[in-house]
Amino acid sequence: MSSSYKGCVFPEGLLYDLEYHVWVKFEGGLAVVGATSPGQAYAGEIIFIKIKDKGTALERGAIAATVESAKYMGPMRTPLSGTIVDVNEDVRNQPSLVNQAPYDNWVFKINPTKLDAERSLLLDSRIASEKYRSIIDEWGIECT
Amino acid sequence: MSESSDPAVNLSLEANLFNCVEEQRSLNTLLFYVDSPCLVRGRTHSTSYGWYNEALASRLGIRVYTRLTGGGVVYHDEGNLNWSFIIGVKDSFLSPKRVFQEGSKYIVKSLNKLGVKAHYSPPNRIDIDNSKVSGMAAYSTGRTLLVHGTLLIDTDLELLNQLCIPPPGCPKVVNISEHMQIQTSDVVNIILNTLVEAGFKPQFTDGTEDVCQPIESLRFDQLA
Numbered sequence: 596m597s598s599s600y601k602g603c604v605f606p607e608g609l610l611y612d613l614e615y616h617v618w619v620k621f622e623g624g625l626a627v628v629g630a631t632s633p634g635q636a637y638a639g640e641i642i643f644i645k646i647k648d649k650g651t652a653l654e655r656g657a658i659a660a661t662v663e664s665a666k667y668m669g670p671m672r673t674p675l676s677g678t679i680v681d682v683n684e685d686v687r688n689q690p691s692l693v694n695q696a697p698y699d700n701w702v703f704k705i706n707p708t709k710l711d712a713e714r715s716l717l718l719d720s721r722i723a724s725e726k727y728r729s730i731i732d733e734w735g736i737e738c739t
Numbered sequence: 740m741s742e743s744s745d746p747a748v749n750l751s752l753e754a755n756l757f758n759c760v761e762e763q764r765s766l767n768t769l770l771f772y773v774d775s776p777c778l779v780r781g782r783t784h785s786t787s788y789g790w791y792n793e794a795l796a797s798r799l800g801i802r803v804y805t806r807l808t809g810g811g812v813v814y815h816d817e818g819n820l821n822w823s824f825i826i827g828v829k830d831s832f833l834s835p836k837r838v839f840q841e842g843s844k845y846i847v848k849s850l851n852k853l854g855v856k857a858h859y860s861p862p863n864r865i866d867i868d869n870s871k872v873s874g875m876a877a878y879s880t881g882r883t884l885l886v887h888g889t890l891l892i893d894t895d896l897e898l899l900n901q902l903c904i905p906p907p908g909c910p911k912v913v914n915i916s917e918h919m920q921i922q923t924s925d926v927v928n929i930i931l932n933t934l935v936e937a938g939f940k941p942q943f944t945d946g947t948e949d950v951c952q953p954i955e956s957l958r959f960d961q962l963a
Contacts (some may be wrong), residue, residue, distance in 0.1 A: 638914075665835035666781065666808065666839050666877065667809055667835035668782065669832075669877075669881070
């Protein structure tokens with residue numbers, strides 16, 4: 596099940612960061628991170644993504660990847676502090692996967708170091724969907 | 740306005756000014772520069788962006804430089820004015836369209852004041868009628884945004900068209916000089932006047948050794 600608005604879906608079972616427009620799910624203590632549906636729609640067709648190397652330590656909000664679309668190179672930020680332990684090579688080789696299926700194509704995995712403090716900043720599907728409505732309207736987008 | 744026509748110097752200057760703004764050691768900045776003939780490419784090689792004629796560039800001794808931002812390959816010479824806005828941004832999540840629409844706003848307004856019917860053309864061009872007079876690219880850390888572009892005033896378009904392989908759907912390029920007689924300095928002045936009229940307060944510095952206050956760079960104490 597998932598919530599949706601203007602074609603933008605928010606699957607249940609994931610958590611969402613509306614400041615950095617990423618989703619998170621936890622697998623065996625690791626946080627798996629990808630781009631939300633509205634986030635990728637707003638960015639446009641992604642033609643290049645450079646992800647920080649495994650072993651990189653980041654604080655919440657730090658740049659975990661740089662994404663290029665329409666000649667604009669912008670940041671993708673980590674919602675959690677921790678160390679990058681894996682990057683999705685499929686996404687690195689074919690960045691448009693993030694546009695095609697944002698929830699099926701994670702970008703990086705992080706071993707979180709401040710989860711107790713930072714987990715509360717993530718929203719569940721229902722709340723994220725509600726809060727995203729005004730953002731989607733402001734951006735003037737629809738997700739395909 | 741950079742005093743150098745060396746593309747390596749100007750691109751380094753631009754990158755250093757970006758760091759200065761990012762580290763809050765400098766105010767928002769507008770940099771102008773004119774390069775000697777060269778090609779400047781974005782960080783990514785994508786078929787979406789076109790490319791350049793490598794054999795011809797090599798034969799002519801045209802060097803290729805890489806810039807901070809995305810996008811394809813552009814040709815610079817003394818007839819092209821490069822402009823770079825480097826500004827602090829509050830909203831860390833920007834769309835390309837918004838970046839380029841806002842980034843081109845004062846350039847378009849300035850050209851219109853000159854009597855040139857320029858307009859922003861999504862996603863990242865400034866056109867006169869249906870011809871391209873400026874291409875833009877951008878880079879952001881989420882805290883600092885660099886939007887820059889070319890402005891074809893009196894560029895060698897014949898050489899440009901031989902060197903650059905445009906992406907699909909790219910319109911033909913045109914010089915502003917085909918519409919009116921104008922010098923680079925006139926264009927710089929009208930852009931500065933447009934910004935002043937919009938309420939910005941430029942601080943023109945003659946520079947120090949500190950790279951954050953380079954020679955003849957223009958700084959703004961507010962930028963919308």
